[in-house]
Amino acid sequence: MSKSNENNFDPVLMAVLSNRIDGIVREMTNTLLRTARSAVINSARDSSCAICTGDHQLLAVAEGLPIHIFGSDRQSLEMANSHPDMAEGDCYLHNDPYSGNTHPADHAFLVPVFFEGEHMFTAVAKAHQADCGNSLPTTYMAVAKDVYEEGSLIFPATRVQRNYEMVSDIVRMIERRIRVPSQWYGDFLAGISAARVAEKRLKEVCEKYGRETIKEYIAAWFGYSEQRMVNAIRKLPAAKLVNTGRHDSTSFLPDGIPLKAEITVRPEDAIVDIDLRDNIDNIDCGYNQSESTATSSVLAGLFNALEGDVPKNAGSFRRVNVLLREGSVVGKPTFPHSCSVATTNIADRMVNLTGSAFAQLGDGYGLAEGALGPGIGMAVVSGTDPRFDNAPFVNQLHLCTNGGPASPLADGWVTYGIPVVAGLMYRDSVEVDELKHPIQVKRLSLMTGSGGAGRFRGAPGSLLEYGIKSDEMTVIYPGDGQETPPRGVQGGADGQLAERWVVRGDGEESKLPNAATVKMGRNDFVRGIDCSGGGYGSPLERDPARVLHDVLEKYETVERAARIYGVVFTSELVDEATRVDVDATQKKRAALAAQA
Incomplete structure (x- = not known):
């Protein structure tokens, strides 16, 4: 389609179609939220949906989590390249971090949508699993030296439905490795259902407006989005920004992980280059980023720092070059390095690093760093439940809040979560968690006077304590934020550090490291302090x-x-x-x- 035709597309129809397709993505999200079985999806909403075009460009994400959705186009391409016989009625399961996915715990369900015999769209429904088959009962296995020690089941665009019928062999294979298979299968069906909802609705849109009109709309929408990005970048001064940071140390990484981003703003060309190649090589643990998360984390930081609500799709992405290096901890991972924790720890640091770099342009630009560190409030808990004949349970909690970063215009959000989700996830219902698992939440409260001070202040951190109502439970978390705080900018103060403790039944307290596996007995409980957000400007x-x-x-x-x-x-x-x-x-x- 020519540029002139892009510009001539009816703007009212473009607005109608854009909202219609965003509405389809939201319907997908609601389907996941209402039909999934695990609390990590139906309570915390650790899931995201997206729609890609038939030629594998990201079209619509609505309220998808930043860390989830930016790689959906890579997954769609992998699906098509791996299956020349792809046909209507197919559904594919993709969780391979080496070919477009985030990390193995995020199961993405891809449905190719055909209209009049042409592959017009791919519907993508992605959800974090309560269990993905890891050798330890956690979906964030920080200690895994490689993918073999990690042990997760990997499905590189594997067909799970053919002609709308389930490929039962795949289902049986997965169920054999999952600790609570009935819970997993419910989430599996929810993911497929969400993608099928999109298939039905997208066909309805095509039938109403016609295939050619939809193609013209897609080109026009991408052109409009690119122009919005051009306008946003041209408001920035030309600059070369270099920002460095650090992931905290752990017992298996005593020096921590140094991190760096180099950003070149070229307003005359309306281009931003983000160079991540000057980072260390892959490391022998689960913190390595996948290509998808390395890209999405800095894109999220960039969009956070731009003025206005620029659409997040392939059109606006045309104006950003993310430069990655093969075999880097912040780049393209080499097999078999583990990417088990690819969606949080380093990704959180890189969101912060990118967004706060723009504060170097002067007062009014960029934003402070947001609170980070998936601690006990984001731990994976597992054990047996005496209320149900000692049936096994496993789930990831989302009881943290973490303080959002201050910006040049506003205080930080209280329910921020962590930088990679930026307030889009839900905090667990305490009551739902206590119903689903034999845990008791003793305290969950905001901490007065903890936010990074500034002209605009970071949101406060929080204090959480929970114990168990059974004889034993395992708590595993990947951690961060106990040594290097979220930083303030333009004279704003840093956020507070995180802390984690285990308190035994006899009252003995032990401080926990950044990444830990905690074995708990009856009357034990864990205590965690979340980071707060950094401040912006002088207090x-x-x-x-x-x-x-x-x-x-x-x-x-x-x-x-x-x-x-x-x-x-x-x-x-x-x-x-x-x-x-x-x-x-x-x-x-x-x-x-x-x-x-």
């Missing part, structure tokens, strides 16, 4: 009325209001009648500025 520039509001709402303390923000109130006991003492605040801030 002395924060509106004093906002500081008073924070104190009243228990986000901040009176002591920190005076010591860090330089705000003095008319009464020591702050209540609704309290006001900011303007003269005293001006003097306090002047004194603090002189000491800086």
